[in-house]
Amino acid sequence: MSRVFKLKSSDNETFEVEEAAALLSETIKSSSSTEITVPNVKAEILGKVVEWCNKHAESEDTKDQLIKEWDAEFVSVDQHVLFKLITAADYLQIKELVDQLTQRVGDMIKAKTLKTVEMTYPTFNVEREVQEELKSLGF
């Protein structure tokens, strides 16, 4: 009989997760209790993480084309959601999900679709600093 885990979000919503899905998280795996509170992660995000775990637990072969397409759609979220997901997946230590999410960030950087935030000092200083350092390396 497989155990059922209870994950509680920071805004007090509880998600019931089957053992196979829950154990995709190293944090849950090494926890002594079946009731885990995930701090700083709201229900909206925790729900998505649970959705990912459920999908990956039920699929036998993770190399399957269908699940790849599902994963690609899963990570195609708004930038704000993306980073919240990374924080949650990192806390729960779900390696494959963290990999997929960080890959998505990398792809957004390459495609120049990652929106940047205002820095405390102007951008061109960064570019100049990097170039100065290159000069010191002999370029």
Add this chain to the structure above:
Amino acid sequence: MGFQSASYHSELEKVFMDPGPRDWSSLPKDLLYSVLQRLVLPGDYLRFSIVCTSWYSAAKDNKVIRARMTAPMLLIYTGKKDYWKLYDIMVNRFLDLQVRVPNKRLCGSSKDWLIFVDKNVADKNFGVTLINPFFRVRGRREKENSIIRLPPLTPPGWEKWLRRCEHYVYKATMSGDPIQDPNNCIVFVIYLEQTLLAFIKPGKDTTWTYVDASVDNTDRGCRLVEEVTCLEGKYYAVNHWSELISFDVTAESYSNVKLVVPAGFKENCIIKRYLVETKEKELWMVQKYIEFDDEKYIRVTKKFRVFKLNFNLCKWIEETTLGEFALFLGDNTSVAMKPSKFSRCRPNQIYFNHDSDLFSRYGPHDYGVYNIKDKSFSQPYTKQAKNLVKKSNRLPIWVVPSFRL
């Protein structure tokens, strides 16, 4: 500086567009490194660095990734259409992308620009074109100013070369950068048949300036030139007799041509010469000794000798060590760099490519790494890389990754 260009301002606008909640600025370092490791080009690395201050620190602190991004890369033709691949010798891996560069002989490269001779079929002449492969990645949007076409080359006798114009320029080098530093940018070409010198300032000159061969009324002078470089505002050319000639470049002209080092002892072997300036105000000449085996159709590099210019004595003084420097030699503008201790590039080595010969067309196979200390050769490239070079049937070339947006 280049910060005022129009495309730069639009990049800047994008940066300040969306000041949303700052979750990503508090991401832990190991996650940021995980993203950093997936980035391919130094341009991506720079884009990562400007996301916010904590990302900038993470990028700066990861010295290993940073070191990886600073060494020259090998540009190899894939053999298909106009697709080329970049091979990172520091990690012995191809970059996970292809760049679009015409399937033509590249007669030079400088920083992140490639130089080739471009035939103008309509006008029945040929010119020299600069192209930046890092802004022409397959699948990504091409940057507007990634191609710069220079005026046609028309010194006496050029018409005969129209059909074979790809080989008309033996070697092309560039000082400065056409976009970032246009006031100091000059393109030099060494053209056939006597490998004389010509130069142009991109965007400023409308015609090439052809350098007269005679220097101080000697027989040799500015002919059979092998490389040109710039040191502290002065230009230097080395020729087949290991003579060093200096000159100043003025508006659409040149002046003050002087023979700095006269011809020395003549050696009875085939030597290719490279001229490289270090950022420490030194001028080096490297002599590469090669042999041809006309039965096996191969060229072999036997050894290198390095000389430093003694400005006072006007002599080449042989050096037995490069110190902290590594050299990258080939058809590219010769590069001297001090590898970071986090990089797999080792100092006191010469990373050499199979580059153009005036008369033979063997290759490409004569490439590798020469260790100055024990005078040994190695070819530390993967089988995949060696196979691609062979299959491409084009000489590979060093190109320095672009650290620009």
